[in-house]
Structure formats: structure tokens, C-alpha cells
Amino acid sequence: MVKRRKSNVPPPPSDCPLSKCMRLLGAAWAAHVIWYLRQDERCFTELQHDIAGVSAKVLTNRLRKLEREGVVERLTRPTSPPTVCYSLTPVGQELSAALTNVVHIAQRLKCAQVAG
Amino acid sequence: MVKRRKSNVPPPPSDCPLSKCMRLLGAAWAAHVIWYLRQDERCFTELQHDIAGVSAKVLTNRLRKLEREGVVERLTRPTSPPTVCYSLTPVGQELSAALTNVVHIAQRLKCAQVAG
DNA sequence: CTGTATCCTTGGCGATACTG
């Protein structure tokens, strides 16, 4: 029997929301969505235009998931034709701020150093 | 022709390291790996033991990717039998700190509110 | 405009077995 050092790091809090959160944000285009909602609300087509290359299906999917998690808010305007605007919730804003920190660090990762 | 509001949010910096970074961290068990390396270095088996449920294949894969990005460092000790220790690089430490912020926010997401 | 439905392909991940 090998004497194994026990980790003195406490287990991830509760049922590991971190993991779920990271997978949510790690999904394709998720970070982009939050990024482009940072300042003002954007409607569906605007987002699709902002985020070049995303398909409607995936964009819808991302927005739905983020909405269910309370990150973004969906607001329907009864105009003609009807438009839908998405914005960040307060929690979403905080998340966005936290991501800003990650951006700075991410730029120092190897993958960001294109000119090796 | 619809007058479309141009986004006043600048595009994601450079070639979007944020996205790559988030996908890196969003991969299965990636957050766990960083979490358990927060305080002290851990060797392969210790990590596999810490992170209940991860397979050797995936753990190796995660460590390799994180190593290539400069997040974790691999240190081989020429003991008998040889052991390999993993630790966070300075950048990895910063990333870990940034993730701590995300944890706090993640706990306020809907997915974390088990008792709805 | 804002999506949904469907098909199809890719690859992420788990499980298992094997190696230096």
C-alpha cells in the first residue's frame, strides 16, 4: 500500500458549479456572446452579425442556455416586425468582468503568442 | 435596408485567445486539474485520486494541453520508480486566481441553486 | 426578424487493455 499524500485542497465547492460554469462558457461562441453584450443590449441578428461565423442554431442554443443560467436576459419588443433584445443580467455583468481578467491572462498563454 | 446598429464593442483581442482559453478550461476535468494544483504540486496518480472519476487518458490529455499552453509545469523526478510532478506555472497561478472569482459568480447561477 | 427542424460529420470522452 502506497502512502499517498492527501490533498489539503478542499474539494470543489458544492456540486462543482465551477465545472458546469466552465463548460457553459467553454462551449462554442459562448464567450463571444457575453463579450458583445458587455456594453449594450443586442438583438439576435446584430449578435449574429457581430459574431462572424456563428450559425443561427448555435447562437440560439447558446442564448437559451445562458438565459436559463441567469446570465443573459431576453426581452421581446412588440414592434413590427417583432424584435428580441438580449442583455446581461447583473450576474452576467459580474461574469463578464471576471472574464476580462481571464482575457488578460489568456493573452499570455502560448496559444496567444502567434509569433513564436 | 435595415439600419443596423454597429457594435461599439471592440472585437475580441487579437485572434481571440479568450475563446481558445475558455475552450481549454471548459474541457472535461480541466478546472479540476487547476483546482487541485492550486496549493502544492501533485503527481499523476495523486491527481487521478483527487479527481474522482477521471480516466488516465483524459487526465494525461488535459495535463498535456495545459502544459503546452504554459499553465502547468511537468517535473520528472529520477526516483525509483520515477515519479512525475505537476505544478502551476506563474501564469497558471494567475489563471487559478481568476477562476476563483468565476467560482463565486458560478455559485449564483441557476445551475448552482439546487433547491429551486 | 427570430428562430426551429433535420441531417450529417467531427471529435470528445469513457472503458479497457497494454507498455517502459
Add this chain to the structure above:
DNA sequence: CAGTATCGCCAAGGATACAG
């Protein structure tokens, strides 16, 4: 101990067409 090799599945995502 610290991995690699191989297989197989399934979900994520792209493309396209359709709908309210």
C-alpha cells in the same frame, strides 16, 4: 508509477431548409 493504444458511443456543432 505514468502513461499510450484502441474502440465505440454520443453529443456538439455546421449546413441547409423551413416556419411564425
